[in-house]
Amino acid sequence: MxxxxxxxxxxxxxxxxxxxxxxxxxxxxxxxxxxxxxxxxxxxxxxxxxxxxxxxxxxxxxxxxxxxxxxxxxxxxxxxxxxxxxxxxxxxxxxxxxxxxxxxxxxxxxxxxxxxxxxxxxxxxxxxxxxxxxxxxxxxxxxxxxxxxxxxxxxxALQPLAGIYNKTKLDELGLKIPTTLDEVYKLCTAAKDAGVYAYSLGLGDPAGPQMLTYSQLATLEKDPNQFDADLAAGKKTYADSVWVDQFGIYKKMGDAGCFGEGALGRSRDQAGQEVAKGSALASVDVGAMLGQLQKMAPESSFQVAAMPATNNATDTKVVALPxxxxxxxxxxxxxxxxxxxxxxxxxxxxxxxxxxxxxSVPVLANDVYKAPEELAAFADLINRGAYAPLGTVQSEVQAQLNQALQSLILGDSTPRQVAEKMDTVYKK
Structure with missing residues (x-):
């Protein structure tokens, strides 16, 4: 793998x-x-x-x-x-x-x-x-x-794969960063009511659709190493796993208008620009986007936060990437x-x-590093051990994942069909 x-x-x-x-x-x-x-x-x-x-x-x-x-x-x-x-x-x-x-x-x-x-x-x-x-x-x-x-x-250092929020825009609208899945859906509704949209994703990029999936699997998949082993042994399939649960969340978010109009034609570059100017409240991407948002909108404040995947906030973990x-x-x-x-x-x-x-946050913990406000929540999750490394996946499966997620947003595939398409290209 x-x-x-x-x-x-x-x-x-x-x-x-x-x-x-x-x-x-x-x-x-x-x-x-x-x-x-x-x-x-x-x-x-x-x-x-x-x-x-x-x-x-x-x-x-x-x-x-x-x-x-x-x-x-x-x-x-x-x-x-x-x-x-x-x-x-x-x-x-x-x-x-x-x-x-x-x-x-x-x-x-x-x-x-x-x-x-x-x-x-x-x-x-x-x-x-x-x-x-x-x-x-x-x-x-x-x-x-x-x-x-x-x-x-x-x-x-460790970068997050998480939600990156325009905190200034949230404060202007009187909205808060969600800590549960229901709050994610409510944020989507509140954003539409305010004339913006919640999550600007690079769904038109070859590697863009997977970001939301991986960010929420950190919470949903309790033991990714065991899942990988079971997958290789033929004991598990993607279609018989929490991946389907995440795809269901993805579809519900898409149907609720969380991603705004024209989402499938949006690059990750454009997604960042939408968040920087306040047309969208957040993106879900790697932490490198944070610095670029700060350059594009120096008078705005931003905050990184894990993407909830359940309604128990204590379950939530963040993906950390070296x-x-x-x-x-x-x-x-x-x-x-x-x-x-x-x-x-x-x-x-x-x-x-x-x-x-x-x-980012240092891999080697030390007392000199003080997390800036925008990374404070991420650093706290790292310190508490509420994080997950990025798991493993075959490159062919990853390519199929991104294509199938685009099909899911279009309404041409169901959550289970997305997982089944991944299973068809998985090699034991």
Missing amino acids: KIRNSVVAAAVITATAISLAGCSGGTGNTGNAGTNNQAAGGEPSGTLTGLFSSVFKDTYEQIAADFEKKYPKVDVKFDYQGGDVGALVMTQLQGGTAPDILTSFPGGTKTDAADTVVSLAASGRIAPLEAPWVEDVPDAWKPSVNYEDKTYAYPG GYVNTINAKAKNPTAAQAFLEFMGEPEPSAIYAKGFA
Whole structure:
């Protein structure tokens, strides 16, 4: 089975998809020319290279500056790339020009073609980490950064897959963020009465429809790992699971006008714009959208909240997604400085800087990080353990899911038929 790569990728590249396509990147040439060939061990010194997304340049540059203060003998020379950083990393690894520190995706499988932690570690392209914080990685996130009981990546921060609400517009209309499923339906009705609509989803995007489903499955599916095992063993099917319950919620929301007019033609970019200008009250997407809403509507306040799927508020969990992770090139020219940098990133202050830059919550808990108001509810759920990692699904099933959900909204499929279509493409 494959991790839901399209959603994990969305968690870290949505920023470019939502109004940041014009960000300038680096040269794209991050070869190790000029770095010192320092052997592992000893005091860090020489040149340290790395490749990161240009969207988060300010964050990395701040951490790099603090790292140089701690290790004045190291000269940090990072490069930044717009667009598909992962593809560039793979190209450089294959060509032998990759820098010391790489941007990678969490988790994955040994057969992934992409730059996931597991595939890179299994192929010997990244080095295991020696940082003391590896012992502090929560069990839920070890599959994202580990391979064969060794840690290969700095886990970074957790983004939500949740409702992202225009709190200013809600307050203007005298409405509140729902905490139960019935309150979700009531919000849809109240929004229509006020001349707006409740949830602006990117239902016209290939990966857009699944967001609401995954956000509510965190609450409905009590043990996703067991479900995956039962699915593989033939003991369960999608049509005989809580997935059908979520599809029923989806249809009821659609029939109630929760998604507004023309929902199936709306991209995720357009969905965000609708929320930013107050035509819609919220979207359901990855946390990367939050920063873009704040840029589009700087005078408005926004808040992230889990999507209820039952009428018991204490049941509600939120999906938490690790975004980009950082790894060390197994052929790094400065492995000592690279190890020192990733160890440094796990310290409380750099970890808090990183989380703030990614509009996220640190994977490695610390007392320095203070969640901003818009993420306070999400951080509280993480601290209370009321969260679920993104489960697993085959890519063919995921594609069928998105197509079938569009059919559901059109009224051409029932909730059970959506699940049955997923079952037809599932491979044991």
